Amino acid sequence: MKKKIGLIVNPVAGMGGRVGLKGSDGKKIHKMALALGAVPVSPKRTCEALNVLSGIQTKIELFTYPAEMGQDEAVLCGLSPNVIGSIQKGKTTPGDTIKAARDLEKTGVDLLVFTGGDGTARNIYDAVSDRLTVIGIPGGVKIHSGVYAANPVKAARLIIDFVTSPSKIALQTAEVMDIDEEMVRQDKVSAKLYGYMKIPYERGLNQSSKAGSNPKDEMFQDEIALDVIHNMDPKVIYLVSAGTTTKAIMDKLKLEGTLLGIDAVKNKQLISADLNESAILQLLAREPETPFNIITTVIGRQGYIFGRGNQQISPAVIRRVGKENVIVIATINKILSLNQEPFLVDTGDPELDKELEGYIRVTTGFGKQHIYNVSS
Amino acid sequence: MKGIKLKKYHAPKYDEPLIMEIGVDGRRGIMVPQVDKEIDDTVGTLEDLIPAKSQRKKAPALPEIDQYHTLMHFLRLSQMTLGMETGIDIGEGTCTMKYSPKVNEELVRSPQMAEVHPLQPEKTLQGILEIAYELRNYLKAISGMDEFCFQTGGGAHATYINACITRKYFQERGELGTRNEVITTQFTHPCNAATPSTAGFRVIILPHKNGYPDLDALKSVVSERTAAIHMTNPEDTGLYNPVVDEFTKAVHDAGGLCFYDQANANGIMSVARAREAGFDACHFNLHKTFSSPHGCEGPAAGAYGCTEALAAYLPVPVVTKLSDAYHLDFDRPKSIGKVRSFYGNLPAVLRAYAWIRSMGPKGIKTTAEISILNNQYLEHLLSQIDGISYPYAEGKPRFEQIRYSMAKLKEETGLGSHEIQNRIVDFGIQSYWLSHHPYVVPEPFTPEPCETYSKEDIEYWATAIEQACKEARETPEIIESAPHNQAIHQIKDFSQAEDADRWAITWRAYKKKTKK
Amino acid sequence: MKENDFIHPYIPNSVPEVRDEMLRAVGLKSVYDVYSEIPERLRFKGVLDIPEAIQSEYALKRHVEQVLGKNKTCREYLNFLGAGCWQHYVPAVVDEIVNRSEFLTAYCGANYSDVGKYQARFEFNSLMAELLDIDAVSNPIYDWGDAAGRAIRMASRITGRNEVLVPKLTCPDRLGEIRQLCQLEEMSNAIAVILVAHDPETGLLDLNDLNTKLSDATAAVYYETPSYLGLIEDQGEEITRMAHKKGALSIGGVDPISLGILCPPGSYGADLIVGDLQPLGVHMSAGGGQSGFIAFRDEEIFIAECPLEIYSIMDTVEEGEYAFAEVRSDRTSYGSRDKGKDWVGTASGLWTIASAVYLSLMGPKGMKEIGEVIIKNSKYTQNLISSLPGVSIKFSQPHFKEFLVDFSASGKTIAQINAALLQEKIFGGKDISGEYPELGECALFCVTEIHTKEDLNRLYLALKEIV
C-alpha cells in the first residue's frame, strides 16, 4: 500500500536571515525583508529534499497545498501531487499553514512534511498537536525546534526509510520551540517551549549478533526516571523543569506534572505545578531551611539546559538553589544529536552563565552518567 | 583497486529444512550402550527407580533421523557458514580474527586434554597445570603484571572480575559505602560499563575530545567516590592515548584502582605494557590476541592479570609452583571466591601457550608490527574510496584498527554501512562489524586486518568495499536488495524480531504462532 | 634474509619484500613511525622474557605433547568423578561437526554470511525447548552457576524483589558464582541469598523451611533436579506452586541428560530453567566444556529482562526461506527496574552446536535409553557399594547418576580411600568432607553410560580391599 505523505511549504520562511533580520514572521517584517532584497529560502530547501524523493515516487501518494505552498516545488521536482485547499498566491499567512495542516490531517496522511522555521513548526503544532508524525525540512533562519532534520537531504532520507523500510524507523518526541521574534530584534532572546511532536528517526536496527540498535528514547527516559527517583532525598524539594525526559519522572511517580512547566516535588509528592519565576522565588523564600534541587534536561536542537524553554528557572532561582544542586538528565540519542557541541546556558545573566560552564554529570540511564561540557 | 578481480562467489544453497522438520519415526542416529542384563535384573524397572511425580510422561518431540542424514544436515549448515577461515575475516574489528593454528586443535583434541576431569588429583593434572603456569609467566612478561588467573569465561567476564575485585578491595578498607563509582570512556568496549553496573557500581562515562578520552573531564570527576577506571588503549577508534599514564595517575591520586581492558593487545605486544602505563590490572582475550578460535561466540577465555597488591583477591584457585610440582591454590582467604566452575577454559590456555611457543619473542613483536602495518595499508586503500572517511585527530596514525564512517556515502546515496554490509558478503568475504552502540561515529564499520591477512587479502577486501560503494552510486537497487549470492535472500522485515506475536525463538513457538 | 627478519607461517606479510612494498605504499619508513605515538616513558624496552620460538610445527607438537603427557586421562583411569563435569560418550558425528572449520572459527558474522550457524543455533534452541518443555531458550553463558545467577537476576528484575531462596545443598562452587552475581550486601542493588534446609533423611528440600522463608520479598526459589548430590528432587511442582503463591518465580536447575526419563520443570510451570550443556556431547577437557543454558517462558517480560542474545526465525523476501535475527536487540538496555543490567560477551556458543547434533542423533529413544542405562548403572553401583561394611549411601531419596557414599563408619577418610583407589588406577568420587563436614566422610560418585558392569565391579572389588 502506498504511504500518504503530506507536504506544507511555508514559502516565506528563511527570508530574514540573509538580510540580517532575525526571522520573517509577521507581515511588516516580511515586507521589510522583501524590501531588503531577500529571496525565499524554503522553496529551494524543499526542492533539495524532494529531488531525493523522486526515487520512491511510485511508493507514495503526495498531498499538498496549492502553488508555492507545496505544489510548485513538487511539480518542479517531477512529482505529481494531489493538491487540496486554496490560498491567495503570494499572500500566504500563518493561517494558511494551520489550515493546510488540518486539511492534510483529514486526508489521513501517514507523515506530514513541512518546510519552514520555528514559527512554521508552531503553526503545525497548533493545528494538529502531537497527533501526526511529522518531519521538518529546515528552511527558517534560526531553528530551535527539534522537529527539524539537520538538513533537507537528511529529512528526505528519513522520509524514504519511513516509506520503504519502516522497521528501520522509530518515533521520538521533539520540541516545538519559538523565539519571540520581536524580542530578538531587540537583541533579547527568549525562546519558549510550546510543545512536542512525534518525529521519525533511524534506529540502526542491526543484524549481527554483537551489536545492538539505538534503543528507543522512551526506554532511556524510563531508566533515567528510575535513577532520579532512586536517588531522591525526602528532605529535598525538586524543581522539575520542562520536557519529556523530566516528565517521565512525574509519570513514574504517578504525579500530575506539566510537560512545559516547572513542577515542585517533595517526598515523591507534588507540592505545586506549573510554577512561574515569581512562584518559584516565593516557594524558595517560604522554605529557607529546605535544600532544593533543580532537575533539568536538554531542550531544543542546540542543546540548551537553561535559558530556552525553561526561563521560569531564572538566574535568581539558580543562584539560590546552587549550581551543585542542579541535576541534568538527557537521553543518549539527544546527546549524540548535538554532534559533540556542548550544552548551552543562556540564563540572561552572563556572570551566572560563566559559572555554569565546565564539565557536568548528566544522568543517562540507571546508575549511568556521562560527563559533558557546558558552554555559554 | 587496480588489477583485483572480485570472485564470482556463491554460497552453498541447500534450502535446508530445519532439523525439526526431517526424520521418520523409528530411525536412529546412534545407539547408546544398553543396560547389562544382570544389572537390569537386579535393580528393577524405571518405575521402581524414579519417584512417580518425576517420571517423564511424554517423550520429548526430538526428530528421529539416521546418522548419515544427521551428519549431512549439519555439514550443510556448516557450509552455509562463511566463518573465518574461508571468509577473509578482516571486517570483524576489535575481535582480532586471527588464524587458529590447526596443530593446536590437534593438541586440544588429544585425550590428554579432552579426556581429563578437572577434579582429578593434582598429580594427574601436572601437564595442563604446567602449561597454565608457564602461560602465566609469559603473560606476566607481556603485561608487566605480577599474577594471572584464567578462570574467566571471556573478556567481558574478566572485566566483571575486575569489578568484583574492586568491590572486595574497598570492602576490606571499609570504603565501599563511599567508593561506588567506576569511570570508563566513550570508546572503551561497553562491557566496561555494563559489568561494574552489574556489580552494583554507578558508572561514569567520559566524553572524548577529538577522538581521545578527555583527561580534563576525568580530572573534573575523580573524587573520594571513585572506585576504579576501566579503560582501553588504543580505543575502538585505533587512536593511542599518549597520556594514558596521566589517567591512571589521576585515578590513583583519588584513591581508585586502574583496569586496562586489553582484550585485543595485538598491535602493541612487546612495545607497550599495562605496567608502564600505571595499571593495577588488565586482561587479555585468549580467543583474540592468542589465537584460540572464536567458536561461534565461545568457548572463550579471559586471562586476568594484576599487580601484587591485588593478587590476594583473585578468584580461586590460582596455579602455583612449589619445588617441582604445580598446584591449584585454593587457600586464599581474601579471594573474591568463585567466578566460574573448575579452572576456566583450559583448552584455550593450551592453545595460547602453543601459539606463544611457536612465536617466541621475535614472533610476538612481528605479530604486533605487521598488524599495525596491515592496518596502515588498508587505510591507504580505503581512503581512496569516495564516501568513506574516519573522524577525529586528523593526521594521527591509527594502530591496529579504525572506526570508519560511511556518513558521506549515506548522505549522497541514502545507502550506508548497514546496506553495504549486506552486499560485501556476495564477494565471499565475511560481513563486517559496525560499532558498539551508541553510534557515536555515524554509519560506522570497524575492520581490523591483523597479521593473519596477506597484502592480497587486504587488497581484495578493499576492492569489495570499493565495488559496493560504486554500486551504491550507480546501481543502488543492487545494494538495496543485497545479498544476491548467499544461501538466503534479504530478510523481509526486521520488525518481526521486535514483535512478540511474530517472533519465534523455538520451533514449537513458531508452530504455535503460525498455527502450523 | 636479514638477521632480524622473522618469517612465520602464520604471518604472510612477514616476508621482508612484501613488508617493504607495503611500507612504501603507505609512505612510512617503518611501523615505528606509528609507534612514535607512544611516548618513551610508556615504551617497553628490551626483549620479552619468553622462550625462543619453536618454529617447526613438528617440534612444537612434540614439545607440547611431552608436557601434556604428564596428565593422566579418564581413558587410562577408571573415572567416578562428576560434580558438574561429567564423563559421557561424545558421538563421533558431534566431533566431526564441531571441529568443522566454519563453525570452529566463525564469530559474530551476520544474518546472511553465517546463516548456517544461526540455523544450527535456532535448532539448538528448538531441540532444548522440547527437552525442557518450555518455549524460549537464549544463547548460553559460561556455565551452570553463571546461568543460575543470571536467571536469579532476571527474576529479581521481573518481580522487583531482592531475595532468592537457594537449597543449602547446592554445589558450593555454583553457590559461589550465584553469590558473586547477587553481590555484596553493601551494594545498593544486592540480592540476598537465603539458604533453605534439606530433609536430613531424604536430602530433599525441606518444604517447611521453604514456607517460612518465602515472603513478599522473595524474587525466586531456585532448586535442582537431579540435585548436586544426585537426588531426584520430586517436589518441583510443589515448590513452583509455593513460589507462585507468594508472587515469586520458580527456577529449576537440571542436568539435561536426565530428561529422557525425568520430568522437565517446564511441564509443571517452572518459569526459568538453567543447567549445563556439557553432558550433551561436549568433552570434559578439564572443565573447559562447560556451558550454561537459560530457558524461560515465551513472554515479553522474560525476553525483555534476559541479558543474553536471543534469536528468532525470520521471513525473507523469498517465500519459505528461513532466516534468523536477534530478538529485540535493544532489550539489553531495557528499563531494568531498580537493578543494574547484566552484560553479554563471548561465552560458549560452539557447545550449542555440539548439543544440537547430540540431541538430533539421540532422538527421543536415545535420550530415554541413555537415561535408563545411567540410572540403572548408578543404582547397581549403589547396591554393590552399600553392601560393604561401614559403607552406606547417604539420603534415602532415589538418585539419578550421582550419589553420596558415606564412609564414616569405615573409619577411613575419603583422602585415604581415594589415594588407595588411585593406586588401582581409579579416580574415586569427589571428596566433599571439606564442603559439608556435618555429613561426615562422604564422597560423591558419578556413574554413567560409559561404565560397563565390569568397571563397576572393579570399583566394588577395589573398595572392598580398601575398607
Ligand SMILES: Cc1ncc(COP(=O)(O)O)c(C=O)c1O
Ligand atoms: C576491547 C574489548 N573488551 C572486551 C571484549 C569482550 O570480550 P568477550 O567477547 O570475550 O566477552 C571485547 C570483545 O569484543 C573487546 O574488543
